[in-house]
Amino acid sequence: MHSLRFDGTFATWRQAARRALLQGLAPHQLQWLDEEAAPGLFDQPAERAPEPNGRLRVSPELLELLESAAQYCGEERWSLLYRVLWRFVQGERSAVLAGDPDGSELHRRLKAVRREAHHLHAFVRFQPSKAQGAPDFVAWFEPAHDILASASGHFAERLGKHSWLIATPRDGVFWDGQRLQHERHCPVQWQAWARQPEDDGxxxxxxxxxxxxxxxxxxxxxxxxxxxxxxxxxxxxxxxxxxxxxxxxxxxxxxxxxxxxxxxxxxxxxxxxxxxxxxxxxxxxxxxxxxxxxx
Incomplete structure (x- = not known):
């Protein structure tokens, strides 16, 4: 069993998955470990394997599907993605179809991610902030999946030049009126601003x-x-x-x-x-x- 520890982002998972594919490692041979996950009893830090030679062609459409599904939080979050990718590269195009067991689970996760993005848009309630140094509006939200970075641009289009932030127990976003900043680990100050006592409104x-x-x-x-x-x-x-x-x-x-x-x-x-x-x-x-x- 090969343990692959990465930083929990799709970009680094993609790099690790590419190396594993070029090395011919099947899904059952891999254990994906987010760097924030507690190490197992027999989990030994592995040395980084040398970059394998070779080229790997994967369609942009498949990568887009996998990146969206990677926002889903749950069991086998990364192993399912690698299993679908492995099968697709091996010629099993049915791996991404809804009639396939893996494809069905992939599409279920995609639906859950889209649903949670809708929840973000519908149920975020901004409050005007009175704290010194805080943006114009602040909001607290607790999403079930990691959709904040991809879905929060919705508010930049609607609040114009106003600055705002959305804080969650995990990550946070800050819009300064021109640029959207995403922090994977929400700063304590952002969380304090977002959880301020409600105003008279x-x-x-x-x-x-x-x-x-x-x-x-x-x-x-x-x-x-x-x-x-x-x-x-x-x-x-x-x-x-x-x-x-x-x-x-x-x-x-x-x-x-x-x-x-x-x-x-x-x-x-x-x-x-x-x-x-x-x-x-x-x-x-x-x-x-x-x-x-x-x-």
């Missing part, structure tokens, strides 16, 4: 979402598909969601508007069936049109 968020929530349109299953529970704690309206859902189940669904408005005089909005899909308004600083409310 957050109360306005909660008042807005609480008053526009329609209990008659609540569909718990659909809501949690579009807005997973793990994101609630980082949204201004997140603390309201359980309460609003509870009130809806307790009888508020007969009203077609928020409880605070339902008791006032005026024409009652007709109840809508639970299965009806209605997109609630979005007020995110990011400009996303993703659903933000329970429905």
């Amino acid at each position: 957050q109360a306005l968020w909660r008042a807005y979402y609480g008053s526009t929530f329609n209990p008659a349109r609540l569909n718990r299953t659909v809501m949690q598909q579009h807005l997973p529970v793990r994101f609630w704690k980082h949204l201004p309206e997140g603390p309201l969601i359980p309460q609003l859902m509870s009130e809806a189940r307790a009888g508020a669904q007969r009203d077609g508007q928020a409880l605070v408005l339902a008791g006032r005089k005026g024409k009652r909005i007709a109840q809508i069936n639970e299965g009806d899909a209605v997109r609630p308004p979005s007020g995110s600083v990011s400009g996303s049109d993703a659903p933000d409310l329970p429905r």
Whole structure:
């Protein structure tokens, strides 16, 4: 068994994979070790093998697929990529097809990565920062996969010359108005700025979402598909969601508007069936049109 330790980036994995392919090392002969992973009991630091001679041709399309799938965090994160690459180089083009076991897993990971990038765009909430030296806006996010570097350019196109940063438990990005800086290990200062106490504007968020929530349109299953529970704690309206859902189940669904408005005089909005899909308004600083409310 050959243990290949690298820095956990796709670029260095690609170099190590190229050397392994030219040496004729099959997938079952390799163990991929991220440098941040704790060494095993019998893991001995290996000397760097000499660069093998030879040329290796791999299509740009395959490399693009592998680079996207490398953002997935999970078991066999790197070994699956090498197995697909090995089989493809050996002439098994089916290794990248959805009907193949390896190809099916590859496409599942690609879908999960795209989904998490959508979550970043939909559920990041920037707050204006008052700290000295901090950018104009800051946000905290906890992605399930390493999508921050590739997906955060979305905000540079929308916030213009404003400076901003997004900090996560692992990495972080900083936009100074002209250039996007990505740090694989998020600086402590960035994390402190991003996790600052919420400002007065957050109360306005909660008042807005609480008053526009329609209990008659609540569909718990659909809501949690579009807005997973793990994101609630980082949204201004997140603390309201359980309460609003509870009130809806307790009888508020007969009203077609928020409880605070339902008791006032005026024409009652007709109840809508639970299965009806209605997109609630979005007020995110990011400009996303993703659903933000329970429905």
